[in-house]
Amino acid sequence: MLRVVKPKNARSKRAMEAREPKEIEDPRTVIFVRGTHTGEVVNGAMKDLMSLKRPHAISFSKKNVVRPFEDATSFEFWAQKNDASMFVLGQSTKKRPNGLTIARMFDGKLLDMCELGVDRFVSIDEFKTAKPPPGHKPMLHFASELFDTHPRFIQLKSLLMDLFNGEVIESIYLSGLEHVISITVAPSSEKLASVPDAQTDEPLPVVHIRGYTVKLLTSGQRVPRVELVPMGPSLDLSLRRHRPADPELWKAAMRRPKLKKQDVEKGLGKKRKNVEVDEMGDLRGRVHITKQDLTKLQTRKMKGLRGAPGEDERESEDEGEGIGAARPAKRKKKAP
Numbered sequence: 561m562l563r564v565v566k567p568k569n570a571r572s573k574r575a576m577e578a579r580e581p582k583e584i585e586d587p588r589t590v591i592f593v594r595g596t597h598t599g600e601v602v603n604g605a606m607k608d609l610m611s612l613k614r615p616h617a618i619s620f621s622k623k624n625v626v627r628p629f630e631d632a633t634s635f636e637f638w639a640q641k642n643d644a645s646m647f648v649l650g651q652s653t654k655k656r657p658n659g660l661t662i663a664r665m666f667d668g669k670l671l672d673m674c675e676l677g678v679d680r681f682v683s684i685d686e687f688k689t690a691k692p693p694p695g696h697k698p699m700l701h702f703a704s705e706l707f708d709t710h711p712r713f714i715q716l717k718s719l720l721m722d723l724f725n726g727e728v729i730e731s732i733y734l735s736g737l738e739h740v741i742s743i744t745v746a747p748s749s750e751k752l753a754s755v756p757d758a759q760t761d762e763p764l765p766v767v768h769i770r771g772y773t774v775k776l777l778t779s780g781q782r783v784p785r786v787e788l789v790p791m792g793p794s795l796d797l798s799l800r801r802h803r804p805a806d807p808e809l810w811k812a813a814m815r816r817p818k819l820k821k822q823d824v825e826k827g828l829g830k831k832r833k834n835v836e837v838d839e840m841g842d843l844r845g846r847v848h849i850t851k852q853d854l855t856k857l858q859t860r861k862m863k864g865l866r867g868a869p870g871e872d873e874r875e876s877e878d879e880g881e882g883i884g885a886a887r888p889a890k891r892k893k894k895a896p
Contacts (some may be wrong), residue, residue: 595651684792704745
């Protein structure tokens with residue numbers, strides 16, 4: 561069970577309310593931690609990942625004795641101290657060289673984590689192309705069916721989306737789409753794709769991460785022609801150890817907060833009958849009324865709708881059969 565902390569004063573209450581789950585979460589702050597032994601590959605990979613995450617990135621340049629799979633108290637202490645919710649630990653050992661561990665926190669507790677091995681790395685400085693400004697939100701592209709079927713790749717996709725994701729925006733400006741991060745998986749066997757949840761001895765395929773700059777060219781039409789220019793970094797990662805989330809903690813992390821009354825009226829909460837919100841954000845409703853009897857509808861008697869003089873007797877006989885049928889007025893005879 562999670563320990564419930566009650567605020568002691570109004571200041572601590574406001575601080576706790578600011579950290580409560582929100583309908584639209586703030587960008588995650590990521591802490592990049594160096595382990596006891598790091599090599600040139602791990603340091604370069606962490607530097608490039610931190611450049612993509614700025615300004616929501618904190619660097620711990622000193623070496624730290626951290627073993628998250630054995631004891632995660634250091635992560636929990638740093639998360640509370642810096643109000644951070646993700647960690648990237650770089651450590652290289654003889655048994656597991658060039659390792660990157662991505663850990664995710666919830667409510668100051670370790671939620672889940674995944675260890676990756678850097679098999680190949682090309683720095684972002686080796687690509688002589690324009691780089692996006694800090695704080696720019698990238699476009700993420702996942703190209704494999706394993707990201708939707710295999711539990712290990714589903715976890716990795718969720719971690720990478722939280723790592724690279726930025727602020728939630730309501731509208732997109734076309735020229736603001738400047739770079740793409742593509743995550744693909746090496747070709748795998750049919751056995752791994754057909755039975756993803758089964759425990760097999762077959763090794764998992766390598767994950768490729770590539771960064772591209774979006775270049776908009778004239779196409780003679782309203783929509784420009786798009787080209788992708790390699791920007792870096794280029795990473796080939798292999799999946800190693802992992803720790804899934806605790807079911808009770810995961811349920812608490814996925815719980816959505818209660819919506820306000822004005823949000824429910826806008827259609828953000830539980831769907832109400834005959835009420836919807838259109839693409840422009842306007843609230844539209846549908847009203848149902850009883851069926852009207854149009855035979856008793858009184859219409860306007862216009863002069864142009866009067867019948868001919870010889871049709872007076874026939875109109876009087878058929879009166880009431882048609883809608884809006886009116887008997888024409890008799891003309892007065894002029895006095896001699």
